[in-house]
Amino acid sequence: MKALLYIETSGDKVLGGSVELISAVKAIDAEGTALVIGNKVAAGTVASFGIPVIYTDSVATDNDTLTEVLFEIVKGENPDMLLFANTALSKDVAPRIAARMNFGCVSDVIGMSKNDGKVMYTRPAYGGTIFERIEVEGASVVTVRGGSFSKPEAAANAEITEKNVQIPANAIKAKIVDVVKEISESVNLEEAQVIVAGGRGMGSAENFELVKELARVLGGVVGATRPPIEDGWISRAHQVGQSGKVVAPKLYIACGISGATQHTSGISGSDYIVAINKDEDAPIFEIANLAIVGDVTEILKGMIEEMKKVKAE
């Protein structure tokens, strides 16, 4: 079984979720080749995981060009599967390739297994309360949720093959004419090791500062559910959950979050969940490793001071 892995890059950096694809194809004994577009340094980084790399120097700044480059490479390589990390970019591009190639498309995959030569995909539906197990007839395009597979270990450098792709001018129908930045901060929730997140229960913008302070002390990233964002306590770049970012940190501290499924399904990949809530029946407690029942502002104030001591040790 031949798998082509599209590696998403940002400058010279390789997106963490896309190198996890290397472990994903190992799990089903597929023969993987990575595809890196437009950045040679990133191609080298990927090759250092011991997976052969196809490199093309096409500059794919818009999704129409990227779709065309991927389409040409897929046609040439004829893989059984084409894998993406499940990002906003791949949600745009992956189904287009599937339609063009008439491949079956499976989104937001959290598990893969092989049985009698057939791959079975597991993915959440209905806001994460139900999982679907899916099979594809013929070749498939698959997007894989970040944190579902481990990061690969370094290995002997594999070979990098360069390929050229010509893009016909009429392939580009949509062009970015302006980029508007409303949020200046960059929030890397997907790759964070520690996330401190606040919900409606924080009560006010002022109290929400405690969430930010604890995140700062722990060297973590601030997360939020929808209500604090709608109330303007924090920007939407921080939203965690099914409609925001799906996260998988080592430590997730949920402050004043009751635990709607849309949120909990987005954090269930966390190694250790701490939840602070005054309602002892809050659904978040059902999935928390450590549940603290009490006034969230009081607990947070105390925790900030104690964590400072722990960090100083």
Added chain:
Amino acid sequence: MQILICVKQVPDDSIEIRLDNKTKMPNLNGVSMVANAFDTYALEMAVRFMEANGGNVSVLNVGAEDSTNTLKNCLAVGAKEAYFVQDDSFVNLDALGAADALANAIRKIENDKGQKFDLILCGLESTDEITGQVGAMLAEKLETGFVSRAIAFNVKDGDLQVNQETEEGYNVVSVISPAVVTVSKPEYDPRYPTIKTKMASRKAVIPTFSAAEIGEVKQAIVRLVEYVEPPKREAGIKIQEKDAVLAVSAAIEQMKKDKAI
């Protein structure tokens, strides 16, 4: 501008849906079927544009189940026309099949009307299957331009411009019309119907076709084998100290013991 919104009928997503223990199917008992939330955002966006600039807004549903009510609700909140392709052979459609059926239906409607759609909107994803594939696939089937995650659109100097949501804000994307655009949540909510618009929509006649009348149904290549329950995370230790200081020190101790810090 002639705008079409592809609407999917889904179980009301304000109700948590679980597996039925016996049938191992999603338990939809007592759950009403409604227009997918993202599709209602697309409809509101289109109706606002029509109110400001003229033109026409139509809605289209393809499916196996009766969706007349959902389509009438769309008419009650501003759509001028509704079309329905209902066929039992649509029960097991995968995303490619759904995109095919929509493309066939769109061509049929355009032929019947003698007029092309300038813009086709789909919700970013549906709240039941959450694949988010159909809009992008539809653009491929119709060989049009495609923009995902729209939060606004406009016509500027005769060009269609779409504001595409990004991590930091939005991109302004100029796209050749006709185009397929998927819609994310804009800053406003969809409107509610009034008694008057509800009464009017109840009387509306919705042209309904069968699969055979629009084209051919393709066999699904993506197949659902089974539904399963997500693995349960075990609830861990609960700290219920009245005193916040004691609660914090107990929590820190436990986190150290569990090597979480």
